[in-house]
Amino acid sequence: MESHYVLSLVFRQARRQDVPAIVAMLADDHLGAAREGDPNDERYLAAFDRIDANPHDELIVAERDGKVVGTMQLTYLAGLSRLGAERCQIEAVRVAASTRGQGLGREMITWAIDRARARGCAMVQLTSDKSRTGAHRFYDSLGFTASHEGYKLILG
Amino acid sequence: MESHYVLSLVFRQARRQDVPAIVAMLADDHLGAAREGDPNDERYLAAFDRIDANPHDELIVAERDGKVVGTMQLTYLAGLSRLGAERCQIEAVRVAASTRGQGLGREMITWAIDRARARGCAMVQLTSDKSRTGAHRFYDSLGFTASHEGYKLILG
Numbered sequence: 001m002e003s004h005y006v007l008s009l010v011f012r013q014a015r016r017q018d019v020p021a022i023v024a025m026l027a028d029d030h031l032g033a034a035r036e037g038d039p040n041d042e043r044y045l046a047a048f049d050r051i052d053a054n055p056h057d058e059l060i061v062a063e064r065d066g067k068v069v070g071t072m073q074l075t076y077l078a079g080l081s082r083l084g085a086e087r088c089q090i091e092a093v094r095v096a097a098s099t100r101g102q103g104l105g106r107e108m109i110t111w112a113i114d115r116a117r118a119r120g121c122a123m124v125q126l127t128s129d130k131s132r133t134g135a136h137r138f139y140d141s142l143g144f145t146a147s148h149e150g151y152k153l154i155l156g
Numbered sequence: 157m158e159s160h161y162v163l164s165l166v167f168r169q170a171r172r173q174d175v176p177a178i179v180a181m182l183a184d185d186h187l188g189a190a191r192e193g194d195p196n197d198e199r200y201l202a203a204f205d206r207i208d209a210n211p212h213d214e215l216i217v218a219e220r221d222g223k224v225v226g227t228m229q230l231t232y233l234a235g236l237s238r239l240g241a242e243r244c245q246i247e248a249v250r251v252a253a254s255t256r257g258q259g260l261g262r263e264m265i266t267w268a269i270d271r272a273r274a275r276g277c278a279m280v281q282l283t284s285d286k287s288r289t290g291a292h293r294f295y296d297s298l299g300f301t302a303s304h305e306g307y308k309l310i311l312g
Contacts, residue, residue, distance in 0.1 A: 017238070026237055035238050046242030054212065057234065073235060078213060080175070080229075081182055081248050082191050084203030092237050117311050125281060127230065127304035139307050148283035149305025151295050155273050155280065 009104075009109050012080075014059040021046050021068040022061065025094040031129055032094075043045050050092070062108055067097040076119065085122035088112065093126070109142055165260075166268050170227070172214040175204050177224040178217065181250040187285055188250075218251075218264055225255040228262050231279065242276035244268065249282070265298055 004144065014022060017032045020039035027036035037043075051057045051073065060072030072093040077117055090112055095104050116124050127150035170178060176195035193199075205211045207229065218226030228249040232242055245267055249283035251260050272280050283306035284291045292302065 022236055032237070038259075041239060043240040045234050045240075045268050047234050047242075049234050050234040051236075054234065056210065058211075075231075077231060077247070078203050078206040078210065079166075079248055080178055080200050080207075080215070083190070083197060084199040086191050087178025089232070091213060092235055093171050113309065122311055124309040125283070125307065127231070127281070127306050129304055130302075136305055137175050140278070142309070144307035144309045146286075146305045147308050148285055149292055149302045149304040150283050151281065151300040153269065153271070153280040153300045155278055155299070 004045045008065055011060055015063045016048055018068055019044050022071045025071055025096055028097055048096050049089050062104060074112055075151040077130055082122055087123045087125055088116035088121045090126040166219045167216055170217045174217050174224055174227055175200050178227045181227055181252055184253055211279055218260060225252040226260050228264055230268055238278055243279045243281055244272035244277045246282040
């Protein structure tokens with residue numbers, strides 16, 4: 001008799017107690033390491049509460065066998081452009097180091113695209129640091145077009 | 157005796173009756189012309205109402221001598237990254253054709269940066285179509301860094 005090891009993968013809204021695990025993923029990255037702090041810093045919880053209270057904002061986690069292994073934030077942006085089309089913006093996509101290379105990122109972004117389409121969004125948009133060349137191939141393969149320059153201005 | 161022609165320039169929240177003028181500016185553009193419709197289409201008004209009802213979203217117009225001559229949308233994005241920093245995202249920046257080349261765009265973006273700083277935002281971000289090379293020089297000159305690829309996926 002064969003054994004079947006079926007791993008459960010769930011995408012769900014993040015809860016307050018997920019915040020330290022999410023912050024740890026944000027920090028576990030060549031760009032994130034320099035800019036994140038203590039995962040228990042109360043400023044992270046305050047930001048979580050603001051996202052959680054906003055009906056146009058969703059902080060999502062991927063949970064596998066009870067463990068948070070991925071995260072992304074979806075924001076639904078209203079705008080007049082394109083006949084008042086709503087857009088879904090994806091930010092802060094991370095997969096836990098222990099889980100990379102297993103296709104989880106693809107499942108996450110595909111899930112986000114499906115969710116945006118079901119909601120009636122006309123577009124999904126995101127930006128990716130120019131140093132993340134692996135991520136660029138990944139987004140290209142999912143049908144995204146790198147049609148825009150992404151500008152940032154850090155306020156001192 | 158000299159005559160002084162002092163033109164009044166005001167930045168303010170857009171009102172519902174500004175929507176046709178804003179849409180006309182969105183459409184008066186080599187990219188916008190193909191994707192906008194009748195400025196009186198009710199879908200534009202529905203999108204305006206959604207922006208207007210969202211405390212994290214501001215549709216701004218520049219008004220000179222009672223005439224709307226510029227527009228931009230500011231969205232204040234919560235996020236866990238960077239110790240829970242808030243970001244200001246600028247979208248849909250347009251200056252009326254009759255007013256281009258007079259520095260209004262610079263006044264608008266400078267005003268947006270000041271507004272984001274006063275609110276405590278850690279970053280201002282925007283994307284600009286890669287074909288808008290003039291806009292890129294403009295954002296570079298304002299201190300923005302084109303550090304990111306801007307990806308879009310149009311949903312069919």
